[in-house]
Amino acid sequence: MRLYPPVSEQEALEWLTREAVERWGNEKESELREMLKSIAEAMAAVSAVDLPEEVEPAWP
Amino acid sequence: MALEIHELGVVEIASGVEKGSFTPAEVAEALIKRIEALDPKVQAFAYFDPKDIRAQAEVLTAEAKAGRLRGPLHGVPVGIKDEFWVKGQPTGMRGAGAKPEPEDSTPVAKLRAAGAIIMGKTYMPVGGKVPPTHNPWNLGHTAGGSSSGSGASVGARMVPVALGEQTVGSALGPAAYCGVQAVKPSWGVVSRYGCYPFSYTLDHPAVIGRSMADIALVLSVIAGQDPKDPTTIADPPPPGQLTSLGRAPKIGIVRNFFPERTEKVILDEIERTAGELKKAGAAVQDFRLPEQFPLAWHIHKIVNGVEAATFNAKRLTSPFDELAVSAAASTAASTVNRALAALIPGTYYLQAMGVRGWLEKLTADSFGDLDALVMAVAPTPAPRGLSNTGDPSLLGPWTLFGWPAIALSTGLSSDGLPLGIQMVAQRNRDYHLLQVGAWCEEVLGRLPAPPLN
Numbered sequence: 001m002r003l004y005p006p007v008s009e010q011e012a013l014e015w016l017t018r019e020a021v022e023r024w025g026n027e028k029e030s031e032l033r034e035m036l037k038s039i040a041e042a043m044a045a046v047s048a049v050d051l052p053e054e055v056e057p058a059w060p
Numbered sequence: 061m062a063l064e065i066h067e068l069g070v071v072e073i074a075s076g077v078e079k080g081s082f083t084p085a086e087v088a089e090a091l092i093k094r095i096e097a098l099d100p101k102v103q104a105f106a107y108f109d110p111k112d113i114r115a116q117a118e119v120l121t122a123e124a125k126a127g128r129l130r131g132p133l134h135g136v137p138v139g140i141k142d143e144f145w146v147k148g149q150p151t152g153m154r155g156a157g158a159k160p161e162p163e164d165s166t167p168v169a170k171l172r173a174a175g176a177i178i179m180g181k182t183y184m185p186v187g188g189k190v191p192p193t194h195n196p197w198n199l200g201h202t203a204g205g206s207s208s209g210s211g212a213s214v215g216a217r218m219v220p221v222a223l224g225e226q227t228v229g230s231a232l233g234p235a236a237y238c239g240v241q242a243v244k245p246s247w248g249v250v251s252r253y254g255c256y257p258f259s260y261t262l263d264h265p266a267v268i269g270r271s272m273a274d275i276a277l278v279l280s281v282i283a284g285q286d287p288k289d290p291t292t293i294a295d296p297p298p299p300g301q302l303t304s305l306g307r308a309p310k311i312g313i314v315r316n317f318f319p320e321r322t323e324k325v326i327l328d329e330i331e332r333t334a335g336e337l338k339k340a341g342a343a344v345q346d347f348r349l350p351e352q353f354p355l356a357w358h359i360h361k362i363v364n365g366v367e368a369a370t371f372n373a374k375r376l377t378s379p380f381d382e383l384a385v386s387a388a389a390s391t392a393a394s395t396v397n398r399a400l401a402a403l404i405p406g407t408y409y410l411q412a413m414g415v416r417g418w419l420e421k422l423t424a425d426s427f428g429d430l431d432a433l434v435m436a437v438a439p440t441p442a443p444r445g446l447s448n449t450g451d452p453s454l455l456g457p458w459t460l461f462g463w464p465a466i467a468l469s470t471g472l473s474s475d476g477l478p479l480g481i482q483m484v485a486q487r488n489r490d491y492h493l494l495q496v497g498a499w500c501e502e503v504l505g506r507l508p509a510p511p512l513n
Contacts, residue, residue, distance in 0.1 A: 003407045019403045024378060035379060035397050039365065039404060042358035042396075046412045049355065057410045058417025060247040060261050060291075060462040 006048040013040035065090035066217045067509065070136050070274035073220060077124055077135035084124060084135030088117035088177050091137050095179070095218045098512055101199060103192040104213035106142045106152050107181035113137075116177050123175075132300050133281055134175030139213045139222030142181040143206075144168055144265075145254035152186045153256035165254020166289065167223055167265050167282040174281040179219050182209025184230075188381070190446055196510040197239055197477055201442040204234030205449030210268050211238040215478075217509050221269040221278050226459055227258040227364065229438070229452025231266030232467040232482060237442035237450060239469045239478035239507040241497070242268040243275050244455075246488045247462025248293035250279070251286035259367040261413075262360070262459055271506060272466070272498035276302040279490070298491035305495040309431040311337060311483075312347030317435040318454065326436050329479040333470050333504060334434065340503040347433055350422045355415060356457035362412040363460070365401025372398055420461045424486055432483045432496045437467050441477035455482065464490040466497045469507045478507060 001007065001015045016036040021029055065087055068076065076082050092110045099105050120135055142152035145165040150158035163169075168178065183191035184206045193208040195201040196216035203212040207224030211234025214222050224231035226244045235242030243266060250265040257263060265282065269275040280300035286292045313334050319327055338344040369376070379399040427433075436454050443450055458465040464487070469480040483500070485493035 001405050001408075003405075003411055016400075016403055020379070020400065023403075024380075028380070032379065032400075035400055036403075038361060039396055039400060042361040042412075043404065043408050045355055045358035046362060046408060046415050049352075049411070049415050049418075051411070051414050051418055055414050055418050057413035058420070059413070060416075 003047050007044055009040050009044040012043040013037060016040055066094045068220065069270050070133070070220045070277050073136050074133055074277070078129060084120035084177060085114070085117040087135050087137060088113050091179065091219060098216050098218060101512070102194050102196055102212050102216050104182055104209040104216065104218060105180050106183045106209060107149050109180060113177060113179055120175060120177065129175060131174030131281065132277055133171060135177065136175065136221070137177045137179045137219045138171055139179050139182045139210055139219040140168060141207050141210045141222065141224050142184050143225050143256045144223055146178055146181060149181060151256055152181060152184065155187055163254070166251035166286050168254065170282045182213050182222055184208055185449065190449060192446065194446070195237060195442050196512055201444050201477065202237065202446050202449050204237040204442060206230040207234045207268065208449065211235050211240065214238065214240045214268050214270060215510060216512055221267065221274055224266040224268045225255055226264045226266045226455070227262045228360070228459060229455025231268060232437055232455050232465060233450055233452050235268045235467045236437040236469065236480040237478060239510060240268060240270050241272060241275060241469060242266060242467045243279060243490070243494065244459065244465045245279060245283065245490050246464045248291050249283045249490060251289040251292050253286055253288035257371050259364045261367060262364055264459060272494050272501050273302045276300060276494045295488065302494055302498055305499045308341035308343065309496045309499055310343040310429060312345055312430045312433045314349060314433050314435040315346050316348045322436050322439040325441065325473050326439060326479065329470060330434065330436060330481060333481055336503055337500060347430065350426055352419060352422060353457065355419055356460050357453060359412045359416050359419070360456045360460045361396045362404055362408055363416065365396040365398060366404050366409045368398040369402035373402065416460060423461065427486055432485050432493055435482050437480050437482040441473050441479060458484050461487065463487050464493045466493055468497055468500055468504065470504050472507070
């Protein structure tokens with residue numbers, strides 16, 4: 001999944017659902033999709049942040 | 061009238077043992093009786109062995125009588141969250157059939173070296189099951205989580221202090237729900253060695269106690285660099301004796317800390333508390349977090365999710381293994397299904413870690429010369445029932461930043477449940493925050509024991 005240009009929540013959800021179905025099957029696709037919503041929301045939120053290039057991952 | 065031993069705090073017990081007013085054996089016996097009387101109702105202890113406690117106390121008593129005090133906690137009983145290794149006792153987080161641990165975690169080893177009596181292991185959620193722990197203020201309500209038993213045991217006066225751990229809001233939440241105080245220290249202040257992991261860069265050992273002075277003394281013992289945990293910082297541990305701040309503090313009341321998701325009873329208590337502090341001389345001003353601050357929850361989800369998915373890769377192979385956990389934490393904005401979090405790409409984890417540092421700096425830059433920020437601990441008082449351990453989302457951002465945070469109990473709701481505030485300072489200002497907390501505690505008072513008897 002690309003990080004840039006920023007992904008929308010819907011794009012992230014579609015991608016995550018495809019990955020989840022590939023791994024765990026499509027019998028419970030709707031249940032998986034529901035559980036993936038908050039991850040998709042988080043992925044869309046952090047990909048939308050245009051960090052200055054000098055910012056590196058912070059290890060606490 | 062002299063207080064009974066179970067009513068004494070850490071500082072008072074340590075001082076009493078030092079002066080010979082009572083022995084560690086007498087202290088242990090009093091608290092064993094207290095636990096035996098109340099724990100069938102409260103269910104704070106997952107592992108409790110009176111024989112082992114008496115054996116520890118006898119040795120400590122002989123040492124005290126010979127004039128040899130091990131350290132500042134000689135004879136002080138401590139409860140331990142069932143996430144930390146305690147030599148000879150199983151660790152609940154390892155799951156069913158866990159064997160006795162061959163060694164102590166670093167915080168427990170330091171407690172023993174300072175003379176503490178290890179009273180046993182306190183309940184926490186394990187394997188997706190919420191613990192059976194009840195709130196000592198109202199047995200029909202949760203004690204919070206995940207340091208459920210630690211919060212309840214201190215609240216119920218079974219122990220004066222307990223170790224907790226916070227990855228989202230697991231220590232300050234239970235403390236607030238159970239009417240006591242807590243500190244989640246800065247990242248790296250206390251070693252995580254022997255603390256069963258949830259999340260490599262978010263897990264913080266914490267202290268739940270009844271006063272800032274008690275908590276400061278225990279923190280001074282368990283803090284410090286540890287070669288077994290390379291993330292511990294080199295700074296010397298904070299002093300054990302909490303000296304006066306020497307002036308009234310400058311406090312920012314956070315006005316955009318999500319009032320839309322917080323109940324009126326909590327918001328009203330913050331206003332009342334702010335008024336009391338101002339009346340006592342504190343410089344109280346409004347404060348606004350950067351508008352980007354809600355990103356903290358998204359970052360927390362990704363970081364916590366990926367780190368937990370990595371650690372649990374062998375155990376959690378299906379997202380449906382986690383349904384119980386998800387249901388229990390249904391209101392927790394920072395919680396994600398750990399098996400599903402394995403799907404998050406590495407680029408997103410590293411981006412989240414970049415945003416983490418960037419957002420921390422933005423927040424630090426807005427802090428100004430304030431001593432501490434004040435805000436809600438949780439959006440509601442302790443929820444009814446045991447199936448929902450409460451919403452930790454207001455605590456998670458400060459865990460993400462690795463900043464010190466304390467919970468102070470300030471009063472009771474109209475239906476008798478504890479209310480409180482969260483105070484936060486910038487990273488590595490732990491001792492200063494405890495001093496500010498002590499100043500506020502002096503003004504606001506502390507809650508009495510719950511009416512359990």
